[in-house]
Amino acid sequence: MSLIMTYIGSHGCVMIGDKRRIAFFGDKELIQKLEEELYSGKIKNDEELLERSKSLDVTIKVVDDAKKVRSLGDVVVGEVRFKTTFETRRKRIYATTNGYDIVELLGSKIDKIQKGESSIIVFGNKMTKKIANDTIRENWKPKTNLKDIGELFKVIMEEIALLTPSISKDYDFFVKSKNMNNNEAQKLLRETIVRDVKLLEKWRNKLKDDLLEKARSIEMAKKIIIEGQIGQVSGINDDNIEITLNNDIEALDIDWNVVAHTGEKVSMGINDPSQVKEGDLVVIEKENLCIKRTKSQLKCEVILCKADE
Incomplete structure (x- = not known):
């Protein structure tokens, strides 16, 4: 108060x-009891407030x-x-x-x-x-x-x-x-x-809006692929390769907007083009994006997620 x-x-x-400001966390009835004692003057100082809150199993935050x-x-x-x-x-x-x-x-x-x-x-x-x-x-x-x-x-x-x-x-x-x-x-x-x-x-x-966006980000983060098959190599142009996404994978930008739907293509980079050929599987293994056959690491600027069913 x-x-x-x-x-x-x-x-x-x-x-x-x-x-x-004092924030109270815990059982509603016990919080009410603590507040009544606090605002009636029964609790005299910070030490008594802390002690009483502990005895009621109510967590308090005082700023x-x-x-x-x-x-x-x-x-x-x-x-x-x-x-x-x-x-x-x-x-x-x-x-x-x-x-x-x-x-x-x-x-x-x-x-x-x-x-x-x-x-x-x-x-x-x-x-x-x-x-x-x-x-x-x-x-x-x-x-x-x-x-x-x-x-x-x-x-x-x-x-x-x-x-x-x-x-x-x-x-x-x-x-x-x-x-x-x-x-x-x-x-x-x-x-x-x-x-x-x-x-x-x-x-x-x-x-x-910020809370809704945060909730959405948390929900979307749960969909990020950390293990599994992503798609197949469908084109090679020097150190840039095209990947056709699997039917359950989509690519998103940092604002969680879809930039490539399932079955569509995304571009990725590879340091050594000799380590890849068309038809190679692209996977995430131990959180590393790579060519399954050669284990060559790939670079991409999108977020790879599970598509909505």
């Missing part, structure tokens, strides 16, 4: 966010380099994520002087928007939100300036990090103080949100 604190006022805005808050021109953005069964739900706050929008996204689609002019917004679990809100309330002074608010946020972040391993000791921190009224703020926020969500959609589409 995260802790993100945002102040939005007439003179500017302040945002701070921790950098910890402290997440970018949960970022700057987009005169706007600061904070984001927390929630995993659902089929999608990632994101809750973002876009803030600037005199205005903020809280945007909930399902995947890369906007699900809900809440707007406001001035406020203090805290994203976190029940424990961290309560401590943060109570501390802000206890230390708030009339006419507090942006610098003092920033220092207060830093102290709160550091103190809460000592109480729970759900957030990191490190954080990202931004202050914006551009002079603008609420109408100008909402216009800027609207433009920023549209642009930012489009970038998210583009990134998600690229990620999806």
Whole structure:
């Protein structure tokens, strides 16, 4: 879980966010139990978290380099994520002087928007939100300036990090103080949100394409021939020879596109043409492409695979 604190006022805005992400692997019910103990404050530090995860047989991966808050021109953005069964739900706050929008996204689609002019917004679990809100309330002074608010946020972040391993000791921190009224703020926020969500959609589409391509590459790699007969020599031209592929072999390029179907011809190179004659069988033996009769090695620029049945 995260802790993100945002102040939005007439003179500017302040945002701070921790950098910890924790991934859980294992039985779903045991993960839920560990998360409940972590976010309730029962687990006090990294050592207890590691020990408890081991006792529950839940594997965890902790990183402290997440970018949960970022700057987009005169706007600061904070984001927390929630995993659902089929999608990632994101809750973002876009803030600037005199205005903020809280945007909930399902995947890369906007699900809900809440707007406001001035406020203090805290994203976190029940424990961290309560401590943060109570501390802000206890230390708030009339006419507090942006610098003092920033220092207060830093102290709160550091103190809460000592109480729970759900957030990191490190954080990202931004202050914006551009002079603008609420109408100008909402216009800027609207433009920023549209642009930012489009970038998210583009990134998600690229990620999806990359994953599909990776899955395809893994599947295609299983078809690569590492042993067996490839075809027969059907033509010789100095050190270039033509091979007619067997009825169960096809040739692909590095992008897994078919360049020669079963029964078609491909060109290969040989260092010593005297070691080959028409009709010779071409095989892969011990992962070496060669002429079966003479064991002369061949060179080719295609990937030889089993053809689909």
